[in-house]
Amino acid sequence: MRLVLLGPPGAGKGTQAARISAKYGIPHISTGDMFREILKRDDELARKVRRYVEAGDLVPDEIVVEIVKERIHRPDCGRGFILDGFPRTIPQAEALDEILEADGTPISAALYLWVTEDTAVMRLSRRRVCESCQAVYHLDFNPPRSPGVCDRCGGKLVQREDDREEVVRHRIRVYREQTEPLLGYYREKGVLREIDGNKSIEQVWEDVQRVLDPLAECGDC
Ligand code: ADP
Ligand code: ADP
Numbered sequence: 231m232r233l234v235l236l237g238p239p240g241a242g243k244g245t246q247a248a249r250i251s252a253k254y255g256i257p258h259i260s261t262g263d264m265f266r267e268i269l270k271r272d273d274e275l276a277r278k279v280r281r282y283v284e285a286g287d288l289v290p291d292e293i294v295v296e297i298v299k300e301r302i303h304r305p306d307c308g309r310g311f312i313l314d315g316f317p318r319t320i321p322q323a324e325a326l327d328e329i330l331e332a333d334g335t336p337i338s339a340a341l342y343l344w345v346t347e348d349t350a351v352m353r354l355s356r357r358r359v360c361e362s363c364q365a366v367y368h369l370d371f372n373p374p375r376s377p378g379v380c381d382r383c384g385g386k387l388v389q390r391e392d393d394r395e396e397v398v399r400h401r402i403r404v405y406r407e408q409t410e411p412l413l414g415y416y417r418e419k420g421v422l423r424e425i426d427g428n429k430s431i432e433q434v435w436e437d438v439q440r441v442l443d444p445l446a447e448c449g450d451c
């Protein structure tokens with residue numbers, strides 16, 4: 231299965247993508263996580279992307295497309311993948327289609343997790359992430375077993391710089407302007423599947439599986 235996850239910041243894409251990856255055995259490719267790893271370094275690429283990520287702006291398309299292209303051609307993507315946070319612009323979506331068409335393996339589905347702006351802001355303001363393994367928590371809805379410590383690896387939980395409220399509002403605006411047009415793009419292709427992301431993590435997961443189980447059984451998807 232080759233999947234794309236769409237939805238505003240805070241919709242729950244990363245949370246559901248981790249479950250999808252585990253259940254269906256396909257790698258979770260988060261461009262946001264990839265950029266945060268790149269920013270831990272001090273090379274030319276890190277210098278190029280830092281200001282965009284810190285301001286909550288989109289990294290230029292050509293940089294992102296190159297990184298994703300290399301990633302989806304690695305051997306672990308042979309049975310598919312789930313893209314979380316990519317594509318985010320029409321040119322990125324077109325570039326992805328071109329890459330996949332050349333390989334003869336089109337997108338199986340684009341899952342759109344929709345949430346209200348209030349839901350998104352409430353989730354992001356209390357999101358915490360593991361510095362070491364990038365696992366995602368929420369202080370109220372998905373708290374770690376011991377405060378400030380990652381259940382999975384024992385790493386330290388921190389708030390992302392771009393989860394501060396001013397940056398969050400800006401990121402939501404960027405989403406509306408640059409990413410929302412992708413809904414029409416995938417709807418026209420007949421692969422858009424909408425899921426109400428305002429429900430609890432477990433309820434959303436039930437709905438996601440209801441959409442993906444039949445696709446997982448289809449040999450061509
Ligand atoms: P995205 O990748 O779309 O930005 P995340 O998966 O990081 O979203 O989720 C944002 C925050 O909301 C995290 O703190 C996560 O634990 C929490 N969260 C995710 N899904 C839900 C949900 N259905 N209900 C409540 N909180 C959620
Ligand atoms: P979110 O919580 O909004 O889902 P992400 O972790 O996906 O955030 O992305 C964090 C930041 O990384 C974005 O604000 C942007 O600067 C950069 N980024 C991630 N994916 C892309 C992309 N596909 N195109 C451009 N920039 C991206």
Ligand code: ZN
Nearest residue numbers: 360363380383
């Ligand atoms: Zn961790």
